[in-house]
Amino acid sequence: MSDQGFKEVQQAFTSSIRAPEPHSTLGVEDRRLNVYRELFYNNIESFISGTFPVLKSYLSDTQWHGLVRTFFLKHESETPYFLEISEEFLHFLQSDHDDAKQLPDFAYSLAHWEWLELFADAYVETQGPLHPCVDLENEILTTSQCAWLQAYEYPVHQIMPGEPVSPAPTFLLIYRDAQLSVGFIELNPLSYLLFEALQNNTHQHIEQIVEGMATAHNMPLNQLLPAALETISGWVDLQLIKSKV
Template sequence: MAETLRAQQLCMTGHIRDPQANPPPPGIEARRLAVYRQLFFGNVQALLAGSFPVLHASLGAGQWLALMEDFYARHRCQTPLFTEVAGELVDYLQQRADLPGWVAELAHYEWIETVLLLGDDAQPEHDPEGDLLEGVPVLSNLALPLAYAWPVSQIGPGHLPQEAPVEPTLLLACRGSDHDVQFSRLAPLAHALLMSLQQHARSGREHCAALAAVVGVEPASLQGQALQLLNQLKAQNVVLGTIPVGIESA
């Protein structure tokens, strides 16, 4: 009995998920199955259209619907949480090599806003008065450096690029105390410094030396500029301060 029920459930869910590839379960009226399909698929499609308004508008109704139907039929989500379905679509689009490159990047760009809006307010321990050059600078949990091959901040229904520009789009996404997420353009040095802060627990001086090695210049020639950047980032609450001495040596 249990196996029969399970087989019926799998048959029904398979049909609802992908009616073109899976026959309907016997004995259920097509009209009723269509109602179930609309309830399940319609809710997911509407949720994602709201999470990715620019992508939705840029693709147009037909291409968006085809994309949603394929995602719904083929992608196996790893989370039951509605708040994380947008991240599942980002993962799915990164596997779709047949789509224009800007599609996956635009989705990621729009998704980052959701990530920051839902992010934990708790910040790592830090000394707000610490020396940013001698200490280890602490990056806010609510600030993310981003790099895209496509000009994601300019893409929309009236501007769909055919080729990626030579220069990447470097951005900083940051959530303020008012829970408003802002995106700002970054110069290459600022982006490189933020990526270094995100990936390595080093003193400001060591970050400067590592960047200088990449650029191929003497650390002393970058130190003043790097310190100025660190102070600007601290004024914007992107850098919080430095790791407290006790924690740094633990």
């Protein structure tokens, strides 16, 4: 008996594993095909639900499993790394697939926020020689490499299953501390800009940075500077501020 080419067999068999409804193919017994269908789907679903528990709990079971099924069927995952399956899922949420488009408006922002927590936990630090900040006003400051700013159109950090979600500009700082635990702080727009300026700072002292902000936003420096120093002191306590010299 001559065989079908192995690539054709692989095409037919993987299609029957990905298909939303079981259909017999290549003469494989239904219960054997179902072992594969369940192992594969459950494996992928467990990786995704592990990263996106809030998004999952906000959606109905039907909607959630429909979404993961479509992801498994339609999305060509490129990453060989298991921790990055959730990143593939994020890409899928931004795609044109109907299941992704029918999600609530905040779904992508929420998923991004949940993914960011995993990202922060796993991030590989490659920071050069930076020192803890000792003297706020006289050192050239920058931020820890393990701190990420993110602005969302929804309060993604407060979303609870079953409760309505209204848009509200939301500024978050997620970080990993020296003990390698992940935490976050909600910022106001000005402290967001301040942190961003420190992140990008190459040579300015803090007073120069705040002066620039005061001019740009037409605010009195004598009010902004003490407020900024107090905010930065809080960040220093969390070891998020580093000194370049």
